[in-house]
Amino acid sequence: MSDQNKQTQLVKKKTNTGENVIVKLEHLPKYMQQFKSNNPFEILSGISNIRYLVSMEKGAEVPIQRVFESGIVFRLLTMLRQDNWQIANECSWTLANLSGGTRSQTQTLVDYGAIPPLLALLTCSSPELQNNAIWTLGNIAGDSLELRDVLLDAQTHSTFLKLLKSGAKFSCEIRQALTWATENLLRWNPRPAHIKFEDFLKPICDLLFASYEKEGQVFVNCLWCLCYLTNPVEKYAQRLLNYQIMGYLLKAVDSGKPSQIKPALRVMGNFTSGNEIFTQAIVDCGVFKILPKLFKIKRIDIRRETAWMLSNIVSGTESQKQALIDTNILQYLIQIFPSEPYLGAVEICWIFANLAITGNQKQVNYLYKIGVLEKILNRLQEQETQQTEFIKVSLETIFGIISNKKNINSNQHLKIKKKFIQINGLKILKNLLKLQTNEIKHLIRSIIQLINSTDIKNDSKFAISISNSNSKSNLSKKFKSQTQTQTQTRTKPQTQPQSDMESKLQSQRRSNSQSKSELEFRMGTKTERECKRGFGIGIETKMKKNKSKKQMKKNEDEILKLNENSEDNYY
DSSP states (O other): OOOOHTTTTTTEETTTSEEEEEGGGGGGHHHHHHSSHHHHHHHHHHEEEEEEEETOOTTSSOOHHHHHHHHHHHHHHTTOOSHHHHHHHHHHHHHHHTTTHHHHHHHHHTTTTTTHHHHHTTTTTTHHHHHHHHHHHHHHHHTTTTHHHHHHHHHHHHHHHHHHHHHGSSSHHHHHHHHHHHHHHHSSOOOOOOSOOGGHHHHHHHHHHHHHHTTTTHHHHHHHHHHHHHHSSSOOOOOOOOTOOOOHHHHHTTTTHHHHHHHHHHHHHHHHTSHHHHHHHHHHTTTTGGGHHHHTTTTTHHHHHHHHHOOOOOOOSSHHHHHHHHHTHHHHHHHHHHOOOOOHHHHHHHHHHHHHSOOOOHHHHHHTTHHHHHHHHHTTTTTGGOOOHHHHHHHHHHHHHHTOOGGGGGGGHHHHHHHHHHHTHHHHHHHTTTSSHHHHHHHHHHHHHHTGGGGTTOOOOOOOOOOSSSSOOOOOOOOOOSSSSSEEEEEOOOSSSSSHHHOOOOOEEOOOOOSSSSSSGGGOOOOOOOOSOTTOOOOOOSSSOOOHHHHHHHHHHHHHHHHSOGGGGOO
16 A cells, blocks of 8 residues: 555544534544543544544555654553543553554553453443443454463452353343353463463353354354363263253254354364264264255355264264164265365365274265265375375275275175276376375285285286385374374274274364464364454454444344355355
8 A cells, every 4th residue: 555545544433412523533643642632522533533444444554553652552441540531441452452462562451550450441331431341352362372361360360250140130242252251261271270261161061052043153153162172072062051051052053054054063173073972962962964955055164063073972872873774974074075165175175084983884884885985085186186185085985895804815806996996096096195194105015915915915907016115104093183282082993903004094173273373274274263252353363453333233143244254145
């Protein structure tokens, strides 16, 4: 943007008398000077204009750094104690917008000593001041693990907990801000052991139940809080089951609203990453009945959440595997698998791999019967899927199907191997050998060794020459987390391994950890819920902008329109 254009940026605001006033960016020094005066009217006029400028819409120059460099931040904090409510409100509102800046700007705000006066505002009698303080603290909590810890040291969690327990007496706007700020406080791992985060469970559940079908965004925020509290799941899952939240999770998943579906699925998925008891709670809740509906949603991030949950279920007991097979959802998944975008195909492939590795003879043969072997080999030839994770999980699926122990030396085993050769499986694997890592090469050689064994090994038509390799890599499956921080793994031991290779392949319960930065999982990037929220920003976005009161006052439907896809286009 040219300097000339910068000088002409302006904002229209309306005074208490209804008069339109133009606020210009070029007048920022004048507004700052007004704010530094001793005249209450000058102070109010100056800070009001500054607040308007730092609330400018996306695309305009938001002068946050200039405000920090002006040296007025300390005065803003001092003015929070003003008897003049209007001045205190404008100052707290401006601080909320400033806290939505960059990491260094947020850190600077904390360095000025912003946290104690903001915490003091949480217990004041003014709802507006309380709301502004909550938003500012929420932005600070969402900025980084380090600043989250600073807030915990200041006992912010204790104050939030008291407010949550009294949530019914506050306005919907404050409940919405409070539950969102609590999300940011809970999202970071690791959590300090000396703080009892389990104390948040009951008030969050109470607000979840009370807000269902009444306050949509509060309901969504509570679901996200439960996402973070159930990761890792073993610590609090039983208490949540005692609170009977499964019915509400199922209603959210079946709501048709992606803003509710995604966090509810995440909570369910976290349960399935735990032991068989927690997994059974998901199997019993009735979510299988709506699986086809979930996989028809256009949003790939939701389809991936669903597939991730199912991949954990098929790592469970034999009866849990069979319950999923009996829904016939795997037949539907293999139909959409060829056209599913890469990110979704990987998750579906995890379902097949975990079932192929740990399923019984009948269950593994079912994968062969519905055409998994052929579909996976076809996708391995596509350029889009020439990526390590997809290849590795695909090869593990193939190995599991071919090495099915009870099929060895049987007609079914011979049938599978001949089918593999007929659909050019050996040729496809040979081509992959040229491109891949030692780990994948070792897995490919193990599959070829299986194919060339017993009845087929003497057939020169199908023989393949494999060069020796001195390097052997550990094929122990690393649990693919859906975020970048503190992956929790659960390995299910394989009983009666058939070979050295098979003993290394184990199904995986894959858990979720949350990370604000290095977002990677949804839509190619992990557009989780952005920690900092600001003007022009929807529920899920990777952008950081300044928070505007106008945005806070939009209802849920208006906010959702700002997302990448509107809710009307999900099916």
